[in-house]
Amino acid sequence: MRRSLLTALMASASLILASTPATAIETEKTGKCSAGSIWQADLELEYKVFDLGFEIDTKNADENWNFTLRHNGKLVVGENRTTVKDFDDSYAEVEWDLIRPDRKGSDTFTFRAVNQTSGEVCKATLKA
Numbered sequence: 001m002r003r004s005l006l007t008a009l010m011a012s013a014s015l016i017l018a019s020t021p022a023t024a025i026e027t028e029k030t031g032k033c034s035a036g037s038i039w040q041a042d043l044e045l046e047y048k049v050f051d052l053g054f055e056i057d058t059k060n061a062d063e064n065w066n067f068t069l070r071h072n073g074k075l076v077v078g079e080n081r082t083t084v085k086d087f088d089d090s091y092a093e094v095e096w097d098l099i100r101p102d103r104k105g106s107d108t109f110t111f112r113a114v115n116q117t118s119g120e121v122c123k124a125t126l127k128a
Contacts (some may be wrong), residue, residue, distance in 0.1 A: 025128050027043050033122045072108055080116075109127075
C-alpha cells in the first residue's frame, strides 16, 4: 500500500512538471515618465503567446493617452485610452493589456504612451 501511494505521488509530480511549459518567461519593469507619472510594464510568455501589460499612474483623471506598441521595431498596434480615478488613493490610472503571438528568434516590445493634454511621454522596452 505504501509503495503504491509513493508511486502514485511520483507519477502525479511527473505529470505536473511535464505540463508546465519549458519556455515560460515573465518580466516586469517600472519607471518614471517625462513629467513624473509612473509606469509599469509586464510581459509573460506561455504556450507561444505573449501576454503584455502597460499601466500608468498619474495625478489627473479623464486625460487621454495615445498608446503604441512596437514588436521588434515594427508598429503593431495603437490605441487611445483615458485615465480613471483609482478608488483607494489620490492617483488616476490607465491600463493597456494585449496578446501577441511569439515569433521565431528574440522578441523586443516597446511601449510608448503620450498624454494628449500635457504631452508627457512614457516609454518602456521589454525583451524576451
